[in-house]
Each structure stands twice: as structure tokens, then as C-alpha cells.
Amino acid sequence: MNAFIRQKNHTAQQSMALEDQYGAHNYHPLPVVLTRGQGAWLWDVDGKRYLDFLAAYSAVNQGHCHPRLVAVMQEQAGRLTLTSRAFHNDLLGAYEAYICDFFGYDRVLPMNTGVEAGETAIKLARKWAYEVKGVTPNKARVVFAEGNFWGRTVAAISSSTDPESYSNFGPFVPGFEVIPYNNLERLEAAISDGDTAAFMVEPIQGEAGVIIPDEGYLAGVRALCSKYQVLFIADEIQTGLGRTGAMLACDHDGVKPDILLLGKALSGGMMPVSAVLSSHEVMNTLMPGQHGSTFGGNPLACALAMEALQILKDEHLSENAKAMGDLFRSGLSAMNIPGLSNLRGKGLMSAVDVDAGILGMNARTWCERLMHAGLLCKQTHDLTVRMSPPLVLNSEQVHLALDAIKTSLT
Ligand SMILES: Cc1ncc(COP(=O)(O)O)c(C=O)c1O
CATH class of the missing domain: 3.40.640.10 (Type I PLP-dependent aspartate aminotransferase-like (Major domain))
Structure with a gap:
């Protein structure tokens, strides 16, 4: 048992099961088990890559594992x-x-x-x-x-x-x-x-x-x-x-x-x-x-x-946050997605409200769909999805994020 627990290569299912059995249930994370990060990217234990649009609730502004x-x-x-x-x-x-x-x-x-x-x-x-x-x-x-x-x-x-x-x-x-x-x-x-x-x-x-x-x-x-x-x-x-x-x-x-x-x-x-x-x-x-x-x-x-x-x-990260935030919000707004409203933000601190009836899913389910599309976001309360990537985000990644949003809705 001890050797199993101390091993470093648990599968995603094993990691989640251990948390579920031994940890306090004071969080309800998305079902993704991350193992590596670099800049705005995160990788799960199966090697799948995601764009991080939470940045650990804005704690990783400089990007993951900044050299x-x-x-x-x-x-x-x-x-x-x-x-x-x-x-x-x-x-x-x-x-x-x-x-x-x-x-x-x-x-x-x-x-x-x-x-x-x-x-x-x-x-x-x-x-x-x-x-x-x-x-x-x-x-x-x-x-x-x-x-x-x-x-x-x-x-x-x-x-x-x-x-x-x-x-x-x-x-x-x-x-x-x-x-x-x-x-x-x-x-x-x-x-x-x-x-x-x-x-x-x-x-x-x-x-x-x-x-x-x-x-x-x-x-x-x-x-x-x-x-x-x-x-x-x-x-x-x-x-x-x-x-x-x-x-x-x-x-x-x-x-x-x-x-x-x-x-x-x-x-x-x-x-x-x-x-x-x-x-x-x-x-x-x-x-x-x-x-x-x-x-x-x-x-x-x-x-x-x-x-x-x-x-x-x-690295002029405030300036980049402003430029990338404007690019992201104008891109998302131009997509005119029914069921999303009140897109707001400043720099790379954005949020959008979800009308579950129109979108066909609540904020949590949408976050799960975004995850499958390669974008990690987290809902706040039931009706809002917050988007706050690391400030090292570049314009190519903004477009990848917008593509992932499109994919998540199809
Ligand atoms: C505005 C604000 N203040 C304080 C805190 C608390 O920080 P910590 O979780 O590091 O105690 C948070 C955490 O999300 C926050 O958003």
C-alpha cells in the first residue's frame, strides 16, 4: 500500500480516487489531473495539453514554472x-x-x-x-x-x-x-x-x-x-x-x-x-x-x-495583459454566442454569464466541455465563467482559446 501511494505515476483515475477517499471534500475540481506546466500551458498525466485560463486564481501571472x-x-x-x-x-x-x-x-x-x-x-x-x-x-x-x-x-x-x-x-x-x-x-x-x-x-x-x-x-x-x-x-x-x-x-x-x-x-x-x-x-x-x-x-x-x-x-506583463485581454474579449464578443452574456473584464481578468436554458448547459458543464476542448476555466457561482490566464499569453494562444470555445459548443 505504502509503495503504491508513494509512487509518482498514478493514473488520473487513481489520483482522483485517492483524493476522493482521503481528502476533505471542500473542493469540486474538474476531472483533470495535471502534472506539468510551462507558460500558459498545462499537461495532464495522459500527456494532453491545455491552455490554462484560470492561472491558479491569478497566482501564476508570470506563467507556470517561469525559468x-x-x-x-x-x-x-x-x-x-x-x-x-x-x-x-x-x-x-x-x-x-x-x-x-x-x-x-x-x-x-x-x-x-x-x-x-x-x-x-x-x-x-x-x-x-x-x-x-x-x-x-x-x-x-x-x-x-x-x-x-x-x-x-x-x-x-x-x-x-x-x-x-x-x-x-x-x-x-x-x-x-x-x-x-x-x-x-x-x-x-x-x-x-x-x-x-x-x-x-x-x-x-x-x-x-x-x-x-x-x-x-x-x-x-x-x-x-x-x-x-x-x-x-x-x-x-x-x-x-x-x-x-x-x-x-x-x-x-x-x-x-x-x-x-x-x-x-x-x-x-x-x-x-x-x-x-x-x-x-x-x-x-x-x-x-x-x-x-x-x-x-x-x-x-x-x-x-x-x-x-x-x-x-x-516582460511588460501589464501591457501584455491589456493587449491580450482586449483581443480575447473582442474575439469572444464577435462570436455572438447565444446563451453567453455580459462579457466583461479588464486586462486578462474576464468573465461571462451563462444562460443555461439558451446555452443548453450550466456553467459547470460548459467548463467540462471547455476542458475536453483543451481550455481550463472554472465557473464561479452557478452562472458565471471566469477567464484569467497567465499574463504571458500570446495572440496565437488567444486564438487557440477562442477556437476551443467554439469547439466546446459544437
Ligand atoms: C481578492 C482576494 N483576497 C484574498 C484572497 C485569499 O487568498 P488566499 O487564498 O491566498 O488566502 C483571495 C483568494 O482568492 C482573493 O481573491
Whole structure:
């Protein structure tokens, strides 16, 4: 049994059966077992090739197994991977300086997963509210937008409006309020009370189905947060790092959040690396012992993150995301497929709604058909299919993707 399990060449059926028998059933993946990736391509265990139109939920912006990241991973893994923050390491300071300069912030707090970055931002905002803004002890509020998604911890689901995320997991974290997305009037009403520490928002809501707010929304958020001395926390964990055709989605609107959250593609998909960036004023409220993580700021993560960011710049991936996103959406829109509507997106973050009655299948079934046609996409909720390939996608691959979409419907 042990020898069988440890072997590396299980068939697809064996791999799926092992997951089914021994893993928690907290995901419902498409029935494809992947074994190799390169750029925008993935291969399954039977050698079939697919275009990846999910990019691990935007964590693989630089493409699968980017050679520069593989080289950094190999070199650093053989030298030093983890020291904890009990000691200094020779890469953390350099990485901190690099990322602060890259995004124009004073200080960074390194974490691992995206949800930890969100948790960190909320802790920072509460601390700042008590120690700088002067909010009454234990009264600080954090405001979120309906449809938000920032992970699966108890705090993250405490702000969720998706019953699938929060049902039967209560009681929830207090001090959170949820208002409609893309609604500045409601934001003003929610944050003008003097007890609000922060408004945390995605510039484009990813998991909710690529919901793009009205032009001027983020500028309005910035103005209201400044007016009421409330921290504007931008969750750019999915929208950041070139995904929407700019380094940050906030750049499209020329706004700078008080706290910027990054994750996912910060390591190019090599390992969980997240970051919270902010000002001296906010960051300096934290003292030793008040927050941390065993793995946060480890030298392997620091080396990878610097390289991952530099690749985005060197390979002009934001610009490519914009060009390829426009090409993809204009191609798909020109196909005029009955049953698909509301095609939307920015850069290489796209989504389309499925009318199952007209298309003859729901979003999940369409994703399965797309898979057979060689395109890996994932539905979000029942009616939407999101398309977010690695940003290294080229025009030939865009046309292959459009061909696969055509095939999936015939
Ligand atoms: C906008 C946003 N924030 C936070 C997260 C959580 O990131 P992680 O899964 O790395 O904890 C996600 C994950 O999809 C996300 O899309």
C-alpha cells in the first residue's frame, strides 16, 4: 500500500480516487489531473495539453514554472529557506526595500497567504484606530462591500455575504459592517460615525464574478476615506500584479490606498507569499510580539518575490495583459454566442454569464466541455465563467482559446 501511494505515476483515475477517499471534500475540481506546466500551458498525466485560463486564481501571472523563478527557487532552496523572525536573514531587508520602492510605500509586513494579509490589515487598522485616530476602546469598525471575498478564515467569512462561505460556521467576528459594492452614498453613511477604522475593498471583485465598479468609484472611495480619516484598504490580491492591465488595478483610477494587500502572483505561484504595505503612521503602531508568522519574510519567499515582481516589469506583463485581454474579449464578443452574456473584464481578468436554458448547459458543464476542448476555466457561482490566464499569453494562444470555445459548443 505504502509503495503504491508513494509512487509518482498514478493514473488520473487513481489520483482522483485517492483524493476522493482521503481528502476533505471542500473542493469540486474538474476531472483533470495535471502534472506539468510551462507558460500558459498545462499537461495532464495522459500527456494532453491545455491552455490554462484560470492561472491558479491569478497566482501564476508570470506563467507556470517561469525559468527565472525556478532558478531562484533552486538556488535559494539549496542555500537557506527559513530562519523564522527570531533572527535576521540576509534577504528580508533587501526585499522590504525593493517592494516598498516598487509600490511607493514606507513599510511592508510580509505574510504568506492572501487571507493572512487581510487579517493583518484589519489588525493594523484597528490598532491605528485606537492609537492614532482615537476611537473608543473596542469600538473600532471595519466596513466591507457585499460580494467581497478575501479567504476562508473566521474573520474572512465574518464579512462574507455568500451563504456557502459562512453558513454553519458562526459565531462571527464582531465590528464588521457590510454595505453594497459600488455605492458611495452608502459608504459615506457607513464611515462617517467616527468609529470606523477602515474600508476594505477589491478594486474589481474577483470571486463575486469579476464585478467592475463604475468609473470614479475608487476615486470616490479615496476621497471619502480621506474626509473621514478612515483607512482605505485595497485588496489587490487578485487584481494586482499586472492582472488588469496595470501593475495595480487602483492605478487605472490614479488612487493610492492607505493599505495595499498583495499575494498570489507575488511569488509567481511558487509558494504562498503575501504582503501588506502601508505608511510609517500605520505600520509603526505595531510593536514586537504583536503580530507575526513563522514563515512570513522567509528568505526563499523574499528571493522569489523580488524576482516575480521584476519579471512583471521586464516582460511588460501589464501591457501584455491589456493587449491580450482586449483581443480575447473582442474575439469572444464577435462570436455572438447565444446563451453567453455580459462579457466583461479588464486586462486578462474576464468573465461571462451563462444562460443555461439558451446555452443548453450550466456553467459547470460548459467548463467540462471547455476542458475536453483543451481550455481550463472554472465557473464561479452557478452562472458565471471566469477567464484569467497567465499574463504571458500570446495572440496565437488567444486564438487557440477562442477556437476551443467554439469547439466546446459544437
Ligand atoms: C481578492 C482576494 N483576497 C484574498 C484572497 C485569499 O487568498 P488566499 O487564498 O491566498 O488566502 C483571495 C483568494 O482568492 C482573493 O481573491
